[in-house]
Amino acid sequence: MTSTSHGVGGLTFDAKKREWPAEIGVFVALVLIVTVFEILNRMNGTSFLFNMRESVDAIINQQRIDIILLQVAITGIIAIGVTQVIITGGIDLSSGSVVGATAMIVMSFAQTALVNGNPNPKAVFGPWAMDLPVIAPILVGIGCGILAGGINGALIAYTRIPPFIATLGMMVSARGVARWWSNGQPVSFPTESYANLANGDLVGAMTFGLFHWQGQNPAMVFFLLAILFYLVMRYTLYGKRCYAIGSNEDAARMSGINVARHKLLVYVVAGVLAAVAAIMLTSKNVTAQAGMGVMYELDAIAMAVIGGVSLSGGRGSIGGTVLGALIFSVIISGFTSIRLDAYYQEMVKGAIIVGAVVLDQWRQRSRASRG
Numbered sequence: 001m002t003s004t005s006h007g008v009g010g011l012t013f014d015a016k017k018r019e020w021p022a023e024i025g026v027f028v029a030l031v032l033i034v035t036v037f038e039i040l041n042r043m044n045g046t047s048f049l050f051n052m053r054e055s056v057d058a059i060i061n062q063q064r065i066d067i068i069l070l071q072v073a074i075t076g077i078i079a080i081g082v083t084q085v086i087i088t089g090g091i092d093l094s095s096g097s098v099v100g101a102t103a104m105i106v107m108s109f110a111q112t113a114l115v116n117g118n119p120n121p122k123a124v125f126g127p128w129a130m131d132l133p134v135i136a137p138i139l140v141g142i143g144c145g146i147l148a149g150g151i152n153g154a155l156i157a158y159t160r161i162p163p164f165i166a167t168l169g170m171m172v173s174a175r176g177v178a179r180w181w182s183n184g185q186p187v188s189f190p191t192e193s194y195a196n197l198a199n200g201d202l203v204g205a206m207t208f209g210l211f212h213w214q215g216q217n218p219a220m221v222f223f224l225l226a227i228l229f230y231l232v233m234r235y236t237l238y239g240k241r242c243y244a245i246g247s248n249e250d251a252a253r254m255s256g257i258n259v260a261r262h263k264l265l266v267y268v269v270a271g272v273l274a275a276v277a278a279i280m281l282t283s284k285n286v287t288a289q290a291g292m293g294v295m296y297e298l299d300a301i302a303m304a305v306i307g308g309v310s311l312s313g314g315r316g317s318i319g320g321t322v323l324g325a326l327i328f329s330v331i332i333s334g335f336t337s338i339r340l341d342a343y344y345q346e347m348v349k350g351a352i353i354v355g356a357v358v359l360d361q362w363r364q365r366s367r368a369s370r371g
Contacts, residue, residue, distance in 0.1 A: 081270030089313030099293030149271020246313030
């Protein structure tokens, strides 16, 4: 049986040029990384994801899995938006700072009036902004995301400023807003309903009490958003236009796509997802600080690129980004399990970010050489 067969118009199929989905390679890498950390932990007399204690009935280390998913959830939500931006050929350096600014503003509208029977010592506004329904701070946060994303998108789409410069400016400005909002002081003591957004049991509510996953609401929100935008990017006109613009912007414009309007929409979506991450982060921590979200944008970009998203645009998927996020989290958790010092972990994270870009460049050159 030959490896080639004739097609329409004399075209032939060459099995050597067949490309496997990037997600398969990313999944294999995830499995290998988990295996390596499991071996290293077993050498030290402990375990990573699989229990080795006879007193534990479960094979899987549920506590470790919970930690891995929780520590990647917030940045993963940002990465979903960043993925869409990169697919269109852009970049977003502002998402971490948007998280910081949104966190401070949202918590100001989520505060409770009384703390242990006394007036809230961290109150930003007067009684009119206290004990508001939980939907109020959520809408304020979404509004902040729309504003930040709209400014980014408008600058990029209508003034033709390079995405790097436009989002860099937003990164600096949003961080300034976060520090200015309460003169750099933390904003704390939210209402119970706001704290339950992240610390409640979303799984229990969705399954009518059949299953429970207390405190993992950020992870659930991450996976639900990932499923939603996977379907959106794969099956809707919005997703097809993202790939078309990222592959060839001029061709997309010639085919009738309003490129400027679509870019604006993509950056608004990214801003809203950064706002959702801020809401989950402040709810989980029950406080907001101006330094929240620092370096989140680079982590999100690295997750996307590790997951197969091309920095040149036009290639990648939300599924790949989810796998990239899991790889990122497994590596951090694995280093913690073998007691690697924190500053070494930061060095490794930097190497991962650089390595992700190098991998993307290698993919492009390899694809170009195959014609």
